[in-house]
Amino acid sequence: MKWNSMSELIEGLPDAVAIRCIAWVPFYFHPRLELVSRSWQAVIRSPELFKARQELGSAEDLLCVCAFDPENLWQLYDPLRDLWITLPVLPSKIRHLAHFGVVSTSGKLFVLGGGSDAVDPLTGDQDGSFATNEVWSYNPVMRQWSQHTSMLVPRAMFACCVWNGKIVVAGGFTSCRKSISQVEIYDPEKDVWIPMPDLHRTHNSACSGVVLEGKVHVLHKGLSTVLVLDSAGSGWTVEDHGWLQGPMAVVQGAIYVMSHGMIFKQEGKTSKVVVSASELRRRIDFAMTALGDEIYVIGGVIGPDRWNWDIKPMSDVDILTVCCERPTWRQATPMTRCRGTILGCTQLRI
Amino acid sequence: MASTDDKVILKSSEGECFEVDMAVASHLQIVKSVLEDCEGSSDKVVSLFIVEAKYVAMIIEYYKNYVELKEKHEEGGFEEKLKEFEKQFLEQIDKKELKGLVMAVNYLNAPALFDVVCTAIAKHIENKSVEYVREYFGIVNDFTAEEEAQIREEHRWAYDGVNDD
Numbered sequence: 010m011k012w013n014s015m016s017e018l019i020e021g022l023p024d025a026v027a028i029r030c031i032a033w034v035p036f037y038f039h040p041r042l043e044l045v046s047r048s049w050q051a052v053i054r055s056p057e058l059f060k061a062r063q064e065l066g067s068a069e070d071l072l073c074v075c076a077f078d079p080e081n082l083w084q085l086y087d088p089l090r091d092l093w094i095t096l097p098v099l100p101s102k103i104r105h106l107a108h109f110g111v112v113s114t115s116g117k118l119f120v121l122g123g124g125s126d127a128v129d130p131l132t133g134d135q136d137g138s139f140a141t142n143e144v145w146s147y148n149p150v151m152r153q154w155s156q157h158t159s160m161l162v163p164r165a166m167f168a169c170c171v172w173n174g175k176i177v178v179a180g181g182f183t184s185c186r187k188s189i190s191q192v193e194i195y196d197p198e199k200d201v202w203i204p205m206p207d208l209h210r211t212h213n214s215a216c217s218g219v220v221l222e223g224k225v226h227v228l229h230k231g232l233s234t235v236l237v238l239d240s241a242g243s244g245w246t247v248e249d250h251g252w253l254q255g256p257m258a259v260v261q262g263a264i265y266v267m268s269h270g271m272i273f274k275q276e277g278k279t280s281k282v283v284v285s286a287s288e289l290r291r292r293i294d295f296a297m298t299a300l301g302d303e304i305y306v307i308g309g310v311i312g313p314d315r316w317n318w319d320i321k322p323m324s325d326v327d328i329l330t331v332c333c334e335r336p337t338w339r340q341a342t343p344m345t346r347c348r349g350t351i352l353g354c355t356q357l358r359i
Numbered sequence: 360m361a362s363t364d365d366k367v368i369l370k371s372s373e374g375e376c377f378e379v380d381m382a383v384a385s386h387l388q389i390v391k392s393v394l395e396d397c398e399g400s401s402d403k404v405v406s407l408f409i410v411e412a413k414y415v416a417m418i419i420e421y422y423k424n425y426v427e428l429k430e431k432h433e434e435g436g437f438e439e440k441l442k443e444f445e446k447q448f449l450e451q452i453d454k455k456e457l458k459g460l461v462m463a464v465n466y467l468n469a470p471a472l473f474d475v476v477c478t479a480i481a482k483h484i485e486n487k488s489v490e491y492v493r494e495y496f497g498i499v500n501d502f503t504a505e506e507e508a509q510i511r512e513e514h515r516w517a518y519d520g521v522n523d524d
Contacts (some may be wrong), residue, residue, distance in 0.1 A: 019498035022458065025464050029473070033481030040514040044489045050510070065474070095517050112381050152517075345519050 010077055011174040018048055028052060032061040036069050036149070036359060037087045037094060050242035057358060059116060059150050071357045072300050073111070073118050076308050076347035078322060080127075083118070083147065086345050088300055093345045096147055103127075103141060108176055108215075110169025111161070115197045118147040119157075119176060124165040137139045140165040141146065141184055144195070149359050158200050162191045168218030177238070178218045179227050180208050188213055194242070206244050208236055219259055230254075236287050251278045256297035258304045262333055266306055267297055272329065272336075274302070284336040289327060296351035302332035308344065308351040322349030367394065368404040369419070371412035376404075383422045407467065414463035415454070421448060421472050449479045457483065458496070467520035 012137075033054060034042060043050045051060055051153045060066045071097025072086040074232040081099040086092075099106065099120060109123025124140040141160040160178060167181025168285055176195040183189050192205040203330035214230040229244075233252065236245045252275050256266040264275040273280040286306075289295070305328055311321040324343035365381045367390065384390045384405075393405050407415060428440045430461055452460065461476045484492050502510075 010389075018496075018498075019458065022462060022463070026461060026477075030461065030480040033478045034485055037518075038485050040510075040517065041489060042492065044502070044507060044510055045492050045496075045500070046498050051499070093519070095519060097516070351394045 011148070018052055018300070026167075028058060028061050029065065032058060034063050035087070035090065036071070037090055037092060038324075049288065054150055054152070054162065056150055062359070070300060071359065072298070072305065072307075073113065073234075073353075073355050073357050074121075074296065074321075074347055074351060075099075075111070075353040076344070076351050077105070077107075077349035082346060083120075083346055083353075084350070085149075086341070086344075088341075090234060093341050093342065095346050097154065099145060099147075101141075101143060101145060102343060103143070104178075106141075108140075108165035108353045109353060110167055110176075112123055112169055112171045112176055112355040113302075113355055114174055114176060115172045116149065116357075116359055117197070118355070119197075120147075120166065120183070121169060121176070121178060121195075121348050122160055122164045138163075140181070142187040144282060146197075155191070158195075160195075161193050161202050161204060163187060164191075166215035168216045168225075170218035170220050170221075170225055172220055172225050172238075172242075174181075176219065177205065177225050179205075179218060179225070179236075180211060180229075182215075196257075196277060205242060208245055209247075211216045212216060217257075217303060218259065221259065221262070225227070228252075230279055235239045250275070253280050256298040256306075258297050260299040260302055260304060265299075265331065267306075282339070283331060286338075287330075288338070292323065294350035295323070296354035298354050298356070300328070300356055304329040305341075307354060308348060310349055366403065369415055370404060370406045371415045372409055375412040376413070377412075377415055377419055378427070379419055380423075382426050383419060386422045386425065386469055387418070388470075388472065389466065407463075409466060410463045414460055414512050415449060417452065417456075417460060418464060418467065418469065421475075422469070424448070424504070425471065442497065447474050449475070452479075454483050454495075 018024050021040045023217065031042065032077050043053045072097065074086065075240065081101060083096040083099065085094040085096065087301055101351040103125045105123060105125045105127040108122050110121040112119050122141055124138050127131060140163040142163040144157040145154055145157055146157060147154050163183055164181035165179065168179040170177055179192040180230050181189060188211040190207040190211045193202045194205050195202050208227065212229040212232055216227050216229045219226050219228065224240060227236040228285060233246050233248045237248050238245055252264065253268045253273055255266045258265050264282065265284055266273050266275060270290045272283040272286050274283050289306055291311050292309045293312045296307045298305050307326050309323050310322060313320055324347065326341040326343060328339050328341055366378050367381055367384045369384065380477055392406050394403065401418050425441065428444060429437055431502045432440050457476060459478050461480060464473045464476055484495065
């Protein structure tokens with residue numbers, strides 16, 4: 010149903026003006042406004058409203074997180090109101106999808122590939138697949154998941170990033186647990202995958218992707234060398250920046266790495282200590298990511314140690330402000346549903 | 360000092376007249392285009408047929424301050440000073456008048472103030488109940504009880520209590 014075919018949104022106001030007003034209302038409040046009337050519901054779920062938000066500069070940056078528990082469930086974090094929103098369950102047939110790629114582009118959250126090591130609790134059979142080529146997106150306007158054209162190659166534990174509005178996936182492992190060198194690019198407007206030049210070497214470890222100064226960088230766990238896609242997208246070069254190994258976040262173009270219980274900032278080849286992260290030392294399998302000019306450390310588990318054999322899944326969120334002279338940690342509201350090992354985490358601008 | 364040539368008279372829907380500096384009135388696109396259309400005419404009166412006097416006064420007050428602040432803070436700091444003033448300006452407006460004001464500003468085509476009022480309206484309805492929003496804007500609820508219950512159920516999943524009405 011189109012909103013402009015119905016009664017006016019606000020009595021006596023042209024709809025275009027009403028939309029400009031509604032566009033300033035934060036995303037978290039949309040559900041309440043949707044209850045006002047049918048025409049309000051239609052406008053709240055219209056691309057026009059989200060277009061107006063982009064134009065006016067009232068778009069918001071939210072964080073999207075998926076953890077081990079509950080399976081295939083994503084939550085969004087609103088940093089200004091410090092609250093969590095739960096998305097409908099990802100409707101993939103694969104139980105406990107993990108090792109996927111996740112990015113956001115064109116106002117949608119994309120979850121790509123990955124696999125599962127889920128075990129059927131009754132039979133003990135492995136009921137997951139090691140790697141899929143499925144591509145899902147969540148549309149926050151329509152508030153639903155939909156499936157897209159699959160990747161050319163099924164993959165898990167691969168590098169995934171947004172480059173000029175398109176999604177680049179590189180490397181990872183296929184269904185036969187073999188590392189792969191294939192790279193492909195997805196155009197969200199056309200819903201097509203196109204092959205790109207292969208990585209000229211593979212490495213037997215998971216890789217991740219990051220875009221720095223407009224260039225795709227592929228990092229392998231345990232390797233100090235980085236593969237960089239040239240700006241035309243025609244080939245890869247090997248660079249060694251001497252970056253520290255560890256969880257990494259890019260805050261306004263600067264690289265921060267957590268290593269040995271400290272947060273470091275990479276400045277060229279040198280690593281400068283920013284602040285201690287010793288409080289987080291016992292935590293593993295968390296996500297470290299940037300939102301605005303802050304670093305977020307999300308979820309994870311407290312691993313077993315000499316005194317305690319329990320594994321404690323966490324919902325905690327710790328935030329480090331790095332823009333100011335004295336970086337400080339603070340805590341956000343913990344995730345309301347997700348807990349444990351973080352399987353995916355990205356920013357979404359809507 | 361500005362001569363009378365630099366003045367224009369704005370006439371509200373009730374026929375009330377406001378003498379305004381051209382520097383102020385030129386921020387209203389509608390006034391600018393009316394004056395351009397009848398250039399050379401000595402009669403500088405613009406009728407704002409559908410705008411009530413109280414809104415004309417508010418809009419003039421806003422742009423008077425806007426022009427003054429811009430002149431005074433040419434070297435910088437204008438944006439912050441304007442923000443401060445906008446806060447005061449909005450505080451003295453009755454929330455019921457925001458809707459009328461946005462209609463007037465839209466009609467006069469005054470971009471800077473338009474966004475200010477739109478933001479104020481958005482801020483005003485944030486955290487209000489559905490019933491309040493309906494009443495505030497004069498909207499009739501056309502959902503059935505079942506439909507409303509269904510939407511609320513969907514929200515309960517998404518918000519886990521934070522957004523309960």
